[in-house]
Amino acid sequence: MRKELYQALKDRLSRLIVADSGQIIFASEEHIKQLEEAGTPPEKAVKHVGLWNRQVEFIEEEAPFPMPAVFVEFGRITWRHQAGGLQDADLTVGLHVLTASLPEGYDGAEFHLDLLDKINACLHRFEGESWGSFKRSASIPCHDHEEILDDTEVFQAMVYDDSAVKRLVKHPVPPQFSQKD
Numbered sequence: 001m002r003k004e005l006y007q008a009l010k011d012r013l014s015r016l017i018v019a020d021s022g023q024i025i026f027a028s029e030e031h032i033k034q035l036e037e038a039g040t041p042p043e044k045a046v047k048h049v050g051l052w053n054r055q056v057e058f059i060e061e062e063a064p065f066p067m068p069a070v071f072v073e074f075g076r077i078t079w080r081h082q083a084g085g086l087q088d089a090d091l092t093v094g095l096h097v098l099t100a101s102l103p104e105g106y107d108g109a110e111f112h113l114d115l116l117d118k119i120n121a122c123l124h125r126f127e128g129e130s131w132g133s134f135k136r137s138a139s140i141p142c143h144d145h146e147e148i149l150d151d152t153e154v155f156q157a158m159v160y161d162d163s164a165v166k167r168l169v170k171h172p173v174p175p176q177f178s179q180k181d
Contacts, residue, residue, distance in 0.1 A: 001130045001161045006072055008128055009093075010049045013070055016118055017042035024114050026122040045115060046070050052096050067148075068115055071096040077159075085164035091131070094140075095119060095153045112149040119153055132158040 015032065019025045024045045035042050047066035052073035075092030082088060097119065099112040116139070126134040138154035 001159055001163070002074055004130055005093075005128065005159070006051070008126075009072055009095075009123075012122055012126060013046045013049055013119070014044060016045040016115075016122055018045050024111075024118040026118060045118065052094065068097065068099040068112075070119070071098070073152075079161070085162070085166060087161045087164065089159055089161075091157055091159040092137070093134075093155045093157070095155070097151050097153060099149045101147050101149050109149070112151070116151055116153060123155060127157070130160050130162075 015027050015029065016024055017027050017032065027042065032042055046068050048069040050065070050069070050071050052071035073094040073096060075094065077089045077091055079087040079089045097112075097116060099115065101109070101112075120136050123134045124136070134155045134157045136153060137156045138152075140152040140154065142150040142152070
């Protein structure tokens with residue numbers, strides 16, 4: 001479930017692009033494909049998505065990552081057991097949104113604030129087979145970095161995990177044939 005959700009978040013955030021006007025928009029997959037086929041690939045508003053591992057605390061020692069970047073942090077999960085191995089839980093996901101304080105070609109503060117709002121808009125009511133509708137529950141600014149704007153947008157959703165459900169597996173029946181000696 002987490003792997004599926006992480007990949008879906010990466011795909012969803014990759015649809016935030018910078019339009020010709022400089023505004024961040026949430027584009028459809030079809031629109032992005034049309035731009036790419038026309039030879040004008042869109043500028044991604046989020047250049048890197050990864051799993052959170054306190055990257056900002058060690059930014060001097062870490063291999064640099066392109067910014068703006070979003071790091072996904074899965075909160076503690078307390079599972080409730082249902083029948084047959086099915087589990088559900090209320091999941092909290094923190095998205096650590098990092099931008100350079102003055103990204104090239106933009107007013108850093110305004111771009112950062114716009115990106116936070118656009119992330120909320122693109123994830124509001126975002127749902128999948130293994131999770132219910134996303135809703136933002138908190139925004140946590142961090143003021144500990146000189147050259148990086150760092151905010152965590154916190155979302156909640158009900159998740160379902162069926163990895164422990166026993167599946168009925170049908171084995172193919174070998175064809176019946178007779179062998180003559």
